[in-house]
Amino acid sequence: MRRLFAMFVFLLSSSISQGADNWPQFRGPLGDGHSDSQKLALTWDGQQNVVWKTPIHDRGWSSPVVWKDQIWLTTATADGHKCYAVCVDRASGRVIHDLHLFDVETPQPIAAMNSYASPTSVIEEGRVYVHFGTYGTACIQTESGEVLWTRRDLNCDHHEGAGSSPMLVDNLLIFNVDGRDVQYVVALDKFTGSTVWKTDRSADFQDVRPDLRKCYGTPIVVESEGQRQLVSVGARGTMAYDIGTGKELWKVTYGGWSIAPRPVYGHGMVYLINAYINPELWAVKLGGAGDITETHIAWKHTKTMPSRPSPLLVDDLLYLISSDGVATCLEATSGKVVWQERISGKFSASPLYARGRVYFFDENSVTTVIESGRHFSKLAVNVMDNEELMATPAVAGDSLYVRTATHLYRIDESQ
Template sequence: MRVAAFFLLSLMATSICLASDSWTEFRGPTGNGHAADSQPAISWSETENVTWKVPIHDKGWSSPVILGNQIWITTATEDGHKLYAICIDRETGEQLHDLLIFEVESPEPVPAENSYASPTSAIEEGRVYVHYGTYGTACIDTETGTILWKRQNLKCEHEAGPNSSPMLLGEMLIMNVDGRDVQYVIALDKKTGDTIWKTDRSVDFSSIGAYQRKAYSMPIHISFDGNEQLVSPGGRAIISYDPSTGKELWKILHRGWSIAPRPVFGNDLVYAVMDHDHPELWAIRPDGRGDVTDSHIEWKLTKGIPARSSPLLIDELLFFVDRKGIASCVDAVSGESLGKARLDGNHSASPVYADGRIYFFNETGKATVVKASSDLEVIAENELTNDILMASPAIAGDSLFVRTAGSLYRIDPPTEK
């Protein structure tokens, strides 16, 4: 009861309206890829509408997080021995901090398509929380660059490297830890890094191969029927928890693992991707208790589902793009297919939505801007210098922030340049 009261009071204290000029975690302040009231550029190139472009050393696929005049990203040496956090001045592109956060003696091998700095940070006034999976989590004073606390005991065997990002909720920093060896969700006191609660996954993994136990997604926070829930995808199950205590509320069992997309919520349904190699999209009613696998799945889609990119929900329309670049729009209530479009290239980054438009980025830096309607009408196609792009973009104010393998861009509408 004391923990629950602590959670409710802290949530009330931080329940302020987040401005549209911030991007505070993976997929933005509301965790769903929406940029309220923003009007980003429609067209750009290396020589058009780029306010600044700055080099970023080493390698990382984390997205930028933005608050006030600061942009924070993480990066790491390609061998994983050194893990960094970088702060960029939003207006000028000047580097404010370049901090070595952790040194790792024996990092696990990571495939070329991933990095040791793939999880996106979380930021709030005065503090940024950086996370490198099994290699460590840290809280940094955003003004001085001082490291306020560190945790390096949240260990797991990722197999393919870290990916799951942390999220802030009230006074807690919450993250999934889903490795080959251990699988749990944990809430830390954001002021100290101490554990508030930790809940092991309730899946029986005894007859399941180790590689089928891991996952790379992150939770979402939802309010439904007067109750708060933390909905968290993992290997072989998606599970809902009471965010104040970590108590399990309901679960849906599935056959998948290595899940990366973050779920979205709306229309009284949770939309979640199951599996990486053969992804499916399930619409789940979040009003159950216990194992609701046989009773609370509203519909399923099995074709054209993203293995990496997260879905985008706009009212009763659900948009997504699969790895091969097939963009889809479906009726979010019924699951009925409404439209498809072929986009160039492979896609890993999650799309963002602003001003009636959806921005899709492929893995070579080409962006396709489409109308947020079922016909997926293409408005513009834009290319930056041919560079790898795996990080999802961020929007703050009317600026679009795009990270490629070697650079961070600020892109603005012509009137703001």
């Protein structure tokens, strides 16, 4: 069913390439952390299997996105006054474009572990869309580096900094704006940047203090009863919207806030994390309308769930890594624990799947690779140069692209 839906998205969306050679958005072609690579490296360090290593100036936690021979990522000064987009040549690691996009007179304070360039860009043929939350959104022509349009009026009080990434659906650029002051989802015309629809969150924020109204999620697209729906995690509730109009279709409600993990979809269910503190994983059955909290929760898992890394669904198993390094494998249909193991480190990046393997990336650039399946089997532990790693890596072709605090790496398996 999941693979049929992947083909459905391919046929209906001109914006997202399903080719293994591109990595167009946060967590890849389908936004689920899957790569088709059959030659992704198993082992590496700071030198072994490193094809090139390119310094990236200033500070940013956005993931790389890849289209053909270009890699794009964003960065910003540590004080938040200047925002940039950087393009790197895929073959050589040479910087092609280094664009100063926005000046920010009075940046809001951010959390120590965040940056002013944390949302991941989204790319397609000829255009890349970069997003800095309240500080601005821009569409850039990839070959020339020309800025085609910008928006700087979609503002909110992030409080801890921006985190939500944009996505492309048909001719729409869609992202969440969930601050302490305003909470909505917006769809822009990707050609002009004009607003097509804007829908306020329907969560009940009455008597909820502002700090508990913010969120950092990235939407996904699912199919339910022949209809594509946009599923968007917010504070106090997750809502599904009609993609063309922004009309709310259904929601589930909870008490969580500041949620960062991107949901995944399969087996007729959406698997979502519903809180930053004491996070729970909920499996929500599709097919309902209105508030379905009491009728469509198939199961919940309430212990050792991630605050920041997103879930990974491979066939009938869910893989999760908590922020303090507990790896859990669950049955996707029942929520039953298959295995649970502690992996050394702290985790913010989301796991990847390729070649029958699951890759977990910790915040000190240590990557633990396990064999996917019902038995925990550690295949490799790869230690780089102890650089801070918060951004989820990308895969394009058979190369792994890892962004650390100071560099972008291309890692290939030895020939």
